Amino acid sequence: MLRPVDNFNAALSSSLLTLRNWVGLACVLLLSGCATFAPNPPQDQSNICEIFREQPTWYDYARDSQEKWGTPIATQMAFIQQESSFKSHIRPDRKYYLGFIPGPRPSSAKGYAQAQDPVWGEYREQAGSLFARRTSMKHATDFIGWYNHRSQQQAGIPLTNPEHLYYAYHEGAGGYRRGTYQSKPQVINAARQIVARTNRYQSQLNACEAEFQCRRFYQVWPFCRS
Numbered sequence: 715m716l717r718p719v720d721n722f723n724a725a726l727s728s729s730l731l732t733l734r735n736w737v738g739l740a741c742v743l744l745l746s747g748c749a750t751f752a753p754n755p756p757q758d759q760s761n762i763c764e765i766f767r768e769q770p771t772w773y774d775y776a777r778d779s780q781e782k783w784g785t786p787i788a789t790q791m792a793f794i795q796q797e798s799s800f801k802s803h804i805r806p807d808r809k810y811y812l813g814f815i816p817g818p819r820p821s822s823a824k825g826y827a828q829a830q831d832p833v834w835g836e837y838r839e840q841a842g843s844l845f846a847r848r849t850s851m852k853h854a855t856d857f858i859g860w861y862n863h864r865s866q867q868q869a870g871i872p873l874t875n876p877e878h879l880y881y882a883y884h885e886g887a888g889g890y891r892r893g894t895y896q897s898k899p900q901v902i903n904a905a906r907q908i909v910a911r912t913n914r915y916q917s918q919l920n921a922c923e924a925e926f927q928c929r930r931f932y933q934v935w936p937f938c939r940s
């Protein structure tokens with residue numbers, strides 16, 4: 715027959731085990747970046763108006779980045795579509811050995827803008843915050859604006875030139891100046907796709923942007939941004 719102290723110890727052990735299980739589950743959810751709660755990618759990614767109709771706050775974020783850093787909204791969204799197809803938690807696929815043994819990822823790129831660890835660290839120190847997340851559209855648009863502004867300063871690329879901004883985005887300012895992209899057909903093809911997408915997005919945005927300006931009850935003309 716168990717003594718009272720034995721019953722107490724058994725109950726305590728059971729409670730601690732349950733607590734550890736809950737803590738472990740919480741850690742798993744935290745480390746996963748709460749991907750379950752991230753917005754789904756837009757259904758029609760060929761039309762920036764439809765993208766912003768699904769996610770109107772994305773327009774606000776891109777507009778803030780444009781005003782802060784100078785990269786046009788259409789260019790920012792074209793970059794993000796090219797890099798991640800608007801998937802918040804996407805990462806490069808792992809290499810598998812023997813078809814089933816997971817190996818390392820080819821890079822540390824992550825999130826909407828596919829920013830890698832070193833440059834994301836620079837962004838957080840210089841322009842963002844310690845709480846900036848690559849899985850946040852707000853921080854992704856700000857990062858792209860910051861990076862392109864830096865490319866303009868370091869390599870003299872106009873913010874109206876999405877093709878060469880993308881070369882510098884992919885290769886870095888040093889690689890861009892050395893012309894490393896010229897031997898990379900995939901990068902050249904991606905940059906050309908970004909140019910076409912930027913032009914299409916800009917044309918579409920010209921026709922629908924007023925829909926996203928002054929849309930809140932407290933945004934009253936002429937004080938709202940139009």
